Amino acid sequence: MPELPEVETVRTMLDALIVDQIITGIWRDPDHPGAFVGPDGIDIEDVVRGRGITCIDRRGKYLIISLGDPWSVIAHLRMTGRLLVLPRSAAPVRFEHARIELANGNSVRYGDQRKFGGLRLATPEDVDALDERLGIEPLSSQFRAGNLMPLLARRPGPIKNALLDQGMIAGLGNIYADEALFRARIHPRQAARSLDESSVNRLIRTIRSVLRGAIRNRGTTFSSFENPYGESGANSRNLRVYGRKGEACLRCGQTLEGFRVAGRGTTWCPVCQPLVLNPEKVVD
DNA sequence: CATTACCTGCAA
């Protein structure tokens, strides 16, 4: 499940592999044209053919591939999407639904077993709208208690729901939300508005370190994630709670528990992450 | 605000 570190890994590698390349054509799977869409009435191939790829940015879990002038391609891998760079002559990747051919003989392949994600030809207005819809970048200088506390204070519900809200913090998913909460020793169902400043600062630090560590390991491959070279990420060995329900806590030995929070499978340690029922924190 | 739909492979 690609989250911020996986998308950042893809971004870095695509930056090295396809920036400054010229697009010579595209292919779309007729059985799943939704894998590469554009504005109504626009022929995607007409727009992109002959254009160069100028830069590749990331916003939350989205990739923004700039094609110069007004156009860019926004990509989201959702659950099982993969972007690989292969020679044009190479066989289709598994579940290949779209392809971008490059003048140097390579091609970008979009594969997606579950067809949740895809590519979208986008205008600057689309990119601005995306930017405004998404919350704070957790690896930016904006991610600090002074900015996060007011958002949490006004939000009802568990802290885990808040962490997964892309409009609040952009890029966290189920894996890194659970990992950050464990390291910050905060119960996933702790009321978001009940966290005091020191807890929020602790959470900010653990989110940063969990994400940075995962980027160093080129992402977590739990099931299907692959980078543009077709390689798995090495971060699985750093996970302390995700996927370890029923196993011993690596810190205290207690059996890790699992339940659903925010509609997601959630794993936590009942000893290391106590629920604070009567926090002194007062919300005005 | 919370819940469901979208998909498909795989484990139980």
Added chain:
DNA sequence: TTGCAGGTAATG
């Protein structure tokens, strides 16, 4: 055979 995996849009 059933249900779970989960990011996001749509719905209640």
